[in-house]
C-alpha cells in the first residue's frame with residue numbers, strides 16, 4: 090500500500106515479501122551506519138604515497154574503516170555502498186574531511202608535513218553547497234594550509250556530469266584544494282574530457298598496475314596514462330604497487346609517485362610517524378632512477394618541531 094501511494098495513489102502495487110525483507114534489511118543497515126557515525130565508530134587509516142625516485146614520502150590517502158563492536162574492523166566496501174545513494178554519504182564524507190584535517194594538524198605538531206588525500210563520493214561532490222561546506226571545514230582548521238588537502242574523485246563519477254564537476258574542481262582550486270582522478274583508466278575519458286577536467290593528478294587504476302608485469306596490454310594502458318599525464322601537464326600516481334618490480338618498471342616508464350602494499354599497507358594514524366622515519370626506497374629503484382635520481386638527496390619529510398619553518 091505504501092508503494093502504491095508513493096507512486097501516485099489510485100493504483101496497485103504487488104507486495105513481494107522477499108523484496109520487502111531485502112528493503113527492510115537495507116534500511117536497518119543504513120540506520121546502523123548512522124548510529125556508527127554518531128557513536129564515532131569510524132576510523133581513518135592512512136596509506137603513504139611516495140616518490141620512488143627521490144625516496145621521499147609525499148602524502149597519505151585517508152581510507153575509512155568501521156571499527157564495528159561485534160564484527161571487528163570493516164573495510165569501506167562492506168558499508169559505503171549501502172549509503173552511496175543517500176544523504177548519509179554526505180555526513181560520513183564530511184566526518185572524513187574533518188577527521189583528516191584534525192589528524193594533519195596532530196602530525197604537523199610532531200614535525201610531519203604531508204599532503205592528505207580524501208576520497209569524495211559522487212553524490213557528496215555534486216551537493217550544491219559542497220564548496221561552501223569545504224570552505225567551512227577548512228576554516229575550522231586554520232592551521233592546515235588548504236594546499237595540503239587533496240580530494241580524490243573517481244574518474245567514472247567525474248565523467249557523469251563533467252561540466253558540473255569541472256566547475257566544482259575549479260572552485261575548490263580557488264580555495265587552494267587540489268584534485269586527483271581516482272581509478273583512472275576505468276572510465277571512458279576521451280582526450281577532450283581530460284582537457285576539460287582541471288584535476289591536477291591522474292591516479293592509474295590499480296588493476297592495470299597490478300597486471301602490468303605480465304599483461305602487455307595493461308602495461309600499454311599504464312604507459313598511455315603516463316603519456317597523457319605528461320602531455321596534459323598533470324601529475325601521475327600509480328596505485329596498487331605490490332612489488333619492487335612494479336615500482337622499477339613504473340620508474341622506467343616515467344611514473345615516480347606510487348602507492349601500494351609493496352610500499353605500505355594503510356595503517357592507523359599513530360603508526361605513520363615511525364613508518365615515515367624508517368622508510369627507505371628499494372635500492373633497485375634508485376638504480377633504475379637514472380642519473381637524476383639519488384637516494385641521498387631525499388627531502389626530509391620529518392623535522393623536529395623546533396626545526397620547522
Ligand code: C2E
Nearest residue numbers: 152153164165185208209210329330331348349350351355
Ligand atoms: P581507492 O580510493 O582507490 O583506494 C585504494 C584502495 O586500494 C584501498 O582499499 C587500499 O587499501 C587498496 N590498496 C592500496 N594498495 C593496494 C595494493 O597494492 N594492492 C591491493 N590489492 N589493494 C591496494 P580500501 O581502503 O578497502 O578502499 C576501497 C575503496 O573505498 C577506495 O578505493 C575508495 O574508493 C573507497 N573509500 C575508502 N575510504 C573512503 C572514504 O573515506 N570516502 C569515500 N567516499 N570512499 C572511500
Ligand code: MG
Nearest residue numbers: 150208241271
Ligand atoms: Mg582513492
Ligand code: MG
Nearest residue numbers: 271272295328
Ligand atoms: Mg583507486
